[in-house]
Amino acid sequence: MHITLRQLAVFTEVLKSGSTTHAAQVLALSQSAVSASLTDLEGQLGVQLFDRAGKRLIINEHGRLLYPRAMALLDHANDIELLFKQGHGALSLAASSTIGNYLLPAIIADYRRDLPDARLELTVGNSQEVIDAVSHFNADIGLIEGPCHQHDIVSQPWLQDELVIFAAPGAEIFKQPVTLETLANAPWILREQGSGTRELVDHLLLSKLSHYHVTLELGNSEAIKHAVRYGMGLSCLSRHVIADLLDSGLLREVHAPLPTMTRTLHLIQHQQKQRSRAIERFLTYCHQEVE
Known part of the structure; x- marks a missing residue:
């Protein structure tokens, strides 16, 4: 398994935005790149993180389980980045x-x-x-x-x-x-x-x-x-x-x-x-x- 921080960032933004279109705009990525990243993450985990209702993405029990852990990892990564940007x-x-x-x-x-x-x-x-x-x-x-x-x-x-x-x-x-x-x-x-x-x-x-x-x-x-x-x-x-x-x-x-x-x-x-x-x-x- 090779989950990346980018995949987790895409997942959390899709959850907050409610669609891959809005998430792509926030992340400055193409919609196809966002969809591919989310699909790859779900493939590595072996579960669906969202239920699909037409074009809508509705978070399910797997997504709710992942979300706090994904946010914690992204927060830690941000702390690391700030630490070294500040010359510590x-x-x-x-x-x-x-x-x-x-x-x-x-x-x-x-x-x-x-x-x-x-x-x-x-x-x-x-x-x-x-x-x-x-x-x-x-x-x-x-x-x-x-x-x-x-x-x-x-x-x-x-x-x-x-x-x-x-x-x-x-x-x-x-x-x-x-x-x-x-x-x-x-x-x-x-x-x-x-x-x-x-x-x-x-x-x-x-x-x-x-x-x-x-x-x-x-x-x-x-x-x-x-x-x-x-x-x-x-x-x-x-x-x-x-x-x-x-x-x-x-x-x-x-x-x-x-x-x-x-x-x-x-x-x-x-x-x-x-x-x-x-x-x-x-x-x-x-x-x-x-x-």
């Missing part, structure tokens, strides 16, 4: 930890305030996990802490971010001039390998030191900043991550003899992923953050 849709996001924990909450709050019924799922991981999620179509949009050079991924620059070296206010590093040597001799608490932050720290900071000692590698920026707060070592994270503790004086920035460490955060999508209205709409909120 369930979005799946994947973001690296700095972005997911510190930048996206405000963006998502604005998005949900304007679209309270829109479904949105967010997975937070390191940059490689985000790339994998987008590559395998498990996420519609990815947000990572650096470019992606994977051949099946389209990477777009998004926001500028600054990495900051920091320590507890009473740390040993502040009792002497901060040099590359004192930084090399300090205990470091860093993000795990595979994170975008760690990749940049390796490139812009650790590569400039003659040696270094990593005492802890943690996969959570919150754990790192609190470990540093309690005097366990130095670290280097996004200013977004530690802004609250810097402002409160619980952490102190270490001004190193190095150029400012900046990076560009990127939006990524699979190159074969079609941009739906829902995706386009969410991206406008992301770009408002840039402005």
Whole structure:
């Protein structure tokens, strides 16, 4: 059986109009198309839906049984059509930890305030996990802490971010001039390998030191900043991550003899992923953050 929504629409309009002629006018179809659609529906159901009295069509017990169910299906179909015309849709996001924990909450709050019924799922991981999620179509949009050079991924620059070296206010590093040597001799608490932050720290900071000692590698920026707060070592994270503790004086920035460490955060999508209205709409909120 292959009942179509068009057949159900024809059936309900014939019932309301009382004839195939009037139904054809409402549906902008030929009378023969309306008659053929109704005949085909009755053939698939194996019953007559109307009693024929000359040219008149009078609904019978079968038609009365079908009518409320047909109307329910047509109403659901209309709801679906309106849902996607309005640009709604369930979005799946994947973001690296700095972005997911510190930048996206405000963006998502604005998005949900304007679209309270829109479904949105967010997975937070390191940059490689985000790339994998987008590559395998498990996420519609990815947000990572650096470019992606994977051949099946389209990477777009998004926001500028600054990495900051920091320590507890009473740390040993502040009792002497901060040099590359004192930084090399300090205990470091860093993000795990595979994170975008760690990749940049390796490139812009650790590569400039003659040696270094990593005492802890943690996969959570919150754990790192609190470990540093309690005097366990130095670290280097996004200013977004530690802004609250810097402002409160619980952490102190270490001004190193190095150029400012900046990076560009990127939006990524699979190159074969079609941009739906829902995706386009969410991206406008992301770009408002840039402005």
